[in-house]
Structure formats: structure tokens, C-alpha cells
Amino acid sequence: MWKFFHKLTSPPHFYRLGATLIPWLAIPGLVLIAYGTYAGLFLASVDYQQGDAFRIIYVHVPAAYLSMLAYAFMAFGGGIGLIWRMKLAHAVAAAAAPLGAAFTFLALVTGAIWGRPMWGTWWEWGDPRLTSELILLFLYFGYMALRSSIDDTAKADKASAVLALVGVVNVVIVHYSVEWWSSLHQGQTLFKEGGPAMDADMLYPLLAMILGFTLIFGALLSRRIRTEVLYRERRTRWVRELVLSPEGGK
């Protein structure tokens, strides 16, 4: 078991595995998103309170969920890298940050667009969910700025891992903000006590979108990790052999 784990986390092994993994994640991901988009836009019933505006949920919820999942990858990768000095873990953390920032931006903008017709405002500064999600975006920006400001990769890994671990507190706040404080934002929809608060024809497209976006995130993350591994290992013998091999190794 340990041997398998050790092999999996070796940079050359992951580089090759990543190339195989990407289409296996991307193709089912795209199929699920295609189904989720069609069913969410055209088959799901109209919400009795929000009308058709509720359909924004099919892109907003996956984006918000991935904004937190990417941070979890970043903090977990940073933590593992700090404790066990595993090269691949820091590469995972560095690769997750730009994707996390993109999905956080998407969650914030789709949330604001949804908020305008429902709450009568694009943004509410006093709202804990909105503000903590904005802080999450700033944490991603801070993490990326910190990494790019340090030339030494090992030092950048350590400093950014500490920042990622400290910022985990904010992810917990984002998740529980609607329960802990009074918020304009609606409460939990899927992980509610007594089951999801949605009809099946609304729920299944949402689950398909969440799973589909997670698979696409996995494919994008795998490609970014491969790039990060290639850059970090650029002076090693396996990269030299890979580049000089007749079939190449893109």
C-alpha cells in the first residue's frame, strides 16, 4: 500500500498518469454538464418563488462548491508538502490556486447576477456569505502573489503552504456562515437535515452539474499539475529523456 502511494506521488509517474487521466475525467464531465445544462434549463420545473431565475443555481452552486474544494486541495497539498516534504503535494497546491480563483470569481459574479432580481441588489457588504466568499478570492490572489514574489521554489512552497493553512478558517466560515449568522443568502439546499429541499426534476440536473464540474475541475487540475511537475523537474534526467524520446512527452 505504502509502495503504491509512493509510486503514485513520484513526479514522473504522475506526469504519465495525468496524461491518461485527463480524457477519462473530461469526457464524462462534459457529458454530465451537457445533460445538467439541458435538464436544468428546459426540463426542471419553475420555482414557485423565484420563477426561472432559480436556474442560475445550476452554475452558481457548482462554482461555489469548487471554490472551496480547490482551497481544500491547496491547503491539503501545502500541509502534506510541509510535513512530509512531498514534491508532488506542493505542485498540487500551486496548480489548484488559479482554478480556485477562477471558480470563486464565477461564484461571486453569478451570485451577484442572481441577487439582483431576487434581493434587489447586486451586493450586500454586511452579508457574511458574500463577504467571506470575497475574502476567499483575496486569499487566492494573496497566495498566487506570494508564490510569484519568491524566486526560490522551495521557499515559495513553504511560505504559501503556511498562508493556505491559515486561510482554511475562512473556508469553514464560508460554509457555515448561513447557519451561524443572519444572511440574505439562502441556507443549505442539498445537505439539509431530512434530505435535499428540492424536487427530483430540479435535483438530478443539479447533482449532474456538480459531478460534471468536479470531473472537469479534476481534468484541469491534472493538466496544471503536469505543467507544474514538468517545470519543477526541468533539470532532471527523466525530463531530459522524455523530451528527447522520439514520441515526445507533451
Add this chain to the structure above:
Amino acid sequence: MDALAMGNYGPYVWSCFALTLIVVVVSDWRSRVRHNQVYRDIEVRIKALEERQ
């Protein structure tokens, strides 16, 4: 046309889906460009070294 109008919420709904498509496509494109760039830089450096030897 009703499907496009989305009960008068069309601009809100469609702009969210369009923005999502843009973010995912740009993320994919940027990761491809960055990967190719890193690979090409390494390839040029290694081939230059090989030629010198």
C-alpha cells in the same frame, strides 16, 4: 422564444451560463498554452545542450 425569455429573467440566466462557459474555456485554454510553453522552453534548452555536447 419562451425558453429564451426565461419568464423575463433571460438576461440574468443566460449571462450566468455564458460567463461559466467563458471561465471554463479560458481556464482550459490558459492551462494548455502554459503547458506547451513550459514544454517548448525545456525542449529548446535541452536540445541546445545536446548540440553543444
